[in-house]
Amino acid sequence: MQEMLGTTGLILNEPLLTERGRRGRCGISLPRRDVESFPIDESITGGGPDFPDLSEVEVVRHYTRLSTWNFGVDTGLYPLGSCTMKYNPKINERQASLPGFAGAHPLLPAALSQGILKLMYDLQRYLAEVTRMDAVTVQPAAGAHGELTGMLVFHAYHKSKGASRSKIIVPDTAHGTNPASAALCGYRPVNVKSNEHGVLSPETIAEVMDEDTAGIMVTNPNTLGFFEENIRQIADIVHAKGGLVYADGANMNAIMGIVGMGDIGADVLHLNLHKTFSTPHGGGGPGSGPVCVKKHLEPFLPVPRVIEKDGRYLFSEDFPQSIGKLHGFHGNVGVMVRAYSYILSLGPELKKVSQLAVLNANYIKEKLKGYLHLPYDRPCMHECVFTDKDQAADKITTLDIAKRLIDYGFHPPTIYFPLVVHGAIMIEPTETESKEDIDIFIEALKEVILEAKEHPERLHEAPQLPKVRRLDEITAARHPCLTCG
Numbered sequence: 070m071q072e073m074l075g076t077t078g079l080i081l082n083e084p085l086l087t088e089r090g091r092r093g094r095c096g097i098s099l100p101r102r103d104v105e106s107f108p109i110d111e112s113i114t115g116g117g118p119d120f121p122d123l124s125e126v127e128v129v130r131h132y133t134r135l136s137t138w139n140f141g142v143d144t145g146l147y148p149l150g151s152c153t154m155k156y157n158p159k160i161n162e163r164q165a166s167l168p169g170f171a172g173a174h175p176l177l178p179a180a181l182s183q184g185i186l187k188l189m190y191d192l193q194r195y196l197a198e199v200t201r202m203d204a205v206t207v208q209p210a211a212g213a214h215g216e217l218t219g220m221l222v223f224h225a226y227h228k229s230k231g232a233s234r235s236k237i238i239v240p241d242t243a244h245g246t247n248p249a250s251a252a253l254c255g256y257r258p259v260n261v262k263s264n265e266h267g268v269l270s271p272e273t274i275a276e277v278m279d280e281d282t283a284g285i286m287v288t289n290p291n292t293l294g295f296f297e298e299n300i301r302q303i304a305d306i307v308h309a310k311g312g313l314v315y316a317d318g319a320n321m322n323a324i325m326g327i328v329g330m331g332d333i334g335a336d337v338l339h340l341n342l343h344k345t346f347s348t349p350h351g352g353g354g355p356g357s358g359p360v361c362v363k364k365h366l367e368p369f370l371p372v373p374r375v376i377e378k379d380g381r382y383l384f385s386e387d388f389p390q391s392i393g394k395l396h397g398f399h400g401n402v403g404v405m406v407r408a409y410s411y412i413l414s415l416g417p418e419l420k421k422v423s424q425l426a427v428l429n430a431n432y433i434k435e436k437l438k439g440y441l442h443l444p445y446d447r448p449c450m451h452e453c454v455f456t457d458k459d460q461a462a463d464k465i466t467t468l469d470i471a472k473r474l475i476d477y478g479f480h481p482p483t484i485y486f487p488l489v490v491h492g493a494i495m496i497e498p499t500e501t502e503s504k505e506d507i508d509i510f511i512e513a514l515k516e517v518i519l520e521a522k523e524h525p526e527r528l529h530e531a532p533q534l535p536k537v538r539r540l541d542e543i544t545a546a547r548h549p550c551l552t553c554g
């Protein structure tokens with residue numbers, strides 16, 4: 070079939086702007102010149118870049134068409150587990166784009182930045198309240214950056230006690246960034262296995278915890294989507310040997326306003342504002358990974374810290390035990406504005422966010438049980454994990470199922486993660502999806518599973534409908550072709 074411009078069914082073909090350009094075409098109109106024209110000396114400028122000549126409408130259409138090739142939470146359900154790809158209220162975008170926030174220069178003095186400093190100060194208090202921790206820094210720019218901050222705080226704490234410990238306990242259900250952050254800080258991660266219920270047993274921790282171990286990093290809820298219900302006992306075991314408890318709170322979407330991590334033994338906790346607190350996640354940034362600590366670790370938080378003095382807000386470096394600076398400027402402040410706006414607009418309803426997220430995940434789990442193998446058949450938090458075990462006889466894999474879902478108009482769930490589950494299919498619907506939309510997703514997945522038996526070739530050859538068919542993933546990664554249609 071001849072390639073046509075514009076739409077071919079629902080599939081758009083779009084040449085590059087450089088292919089479309091025609092000499093002399095112009096997208097701007099300038100006022101009549103009232104000075105002599107002066108030719109540019111090309112021996113100095115080198116001729117300049119060879120931009121294509123295009124009309125305004127050609128450029129607008131080009132980018133508008135390209136924008137429709139994207140799939141996002143504003144397009145449809147985006148059930149990537151471990152990511153909290155949820156719909157975020159547009160009101161929070163609006164606040165973040167207020168010119169006073171969006172246009173603030175990073176070097177503005179405190180006297181001209183009172184609003185933004187107060188916002189950061191108050192946000193830290195709100196996050197402390199939500200997590201039941203004592204002090205917060207909004208300096209780290211991502212979850213993993215928060216983990217590194219936490220590990221440096223661990224190190225500074227032990228050093229202040231005159232001890233240097235070399236190990237950190239990291240369960241197999243931790244996020245992959247946890248052992249990486251520990252190692253980056255010079256600690257040796259000690260891997261421990263979760264039990265048959267997908268959570269940690271206190272006995273397992275008691276076996277490995279010793280006085281050369283700085284503490285434990287627990288992702289809670291963990292990457293299997295379960296709440297570490299023995300966390301308080303585990304914290305007691307770690308504390309009894311002088312260690313600290315790091316809680317990875319990137320999965321806070323399941324427990325906001327329900328579990329006070331500070332009340333059940335966490336000494337340090339990071340949050341992902343770009344998952345839970347209203348910043349769209351997945352675009353590559355910016356993010357924000359605030360770190361919350363208990364009182365005894367507050368002196369070690371990074372500087373500068375936002376403080377309040379006589380009703381004024383300022384950055385202070387006056388914390389001699391601080392681990393120092395981890396982020397040059399707060400260029401990601403828009404993420405904080407969204408979180409602030411989200412928390413203030415929801416108030417006590419934050420709890421409902423988590424209740425609905427958990428309800429939706431359990432609904433999906435129950436409805437798909439019997440269609441897909443459920444490795445841990447027990448109530449989950451905000452995400453549920455299936456596998457492709459029951460499709461193995463038909464030579465259908467998790468990848469085939471994920472690709473076929475695309476033909477049904479859905480972004481696939483997270484696949485092959487968490488690593489502890491072979492052939493994992495991890496679904497996180499989030500709280501903002503309606504029952505009707507979740508039902509359509511469930512029906513689509515059920516149909517794919519039935520097809521796996523009757524027409525396995527449809528899964529092997531999926532996706533058929535989108536612009537790009539199934540890629541050879543290795544070639545696509547090693548030799549990406551960024552201009553092919």
Ligand SMILES: *Cc1c(COP(=O)(O)O)cnc(C)c1O
Pocket residue numbers: 151152211212213214244246288317319320341356358
């Ligand atoms: C996403 C995630 C992280 C890492 O956060 P980044 O902002 O991507 O660095 C850490 N832990 C858990 C449990 C996560 O889900």
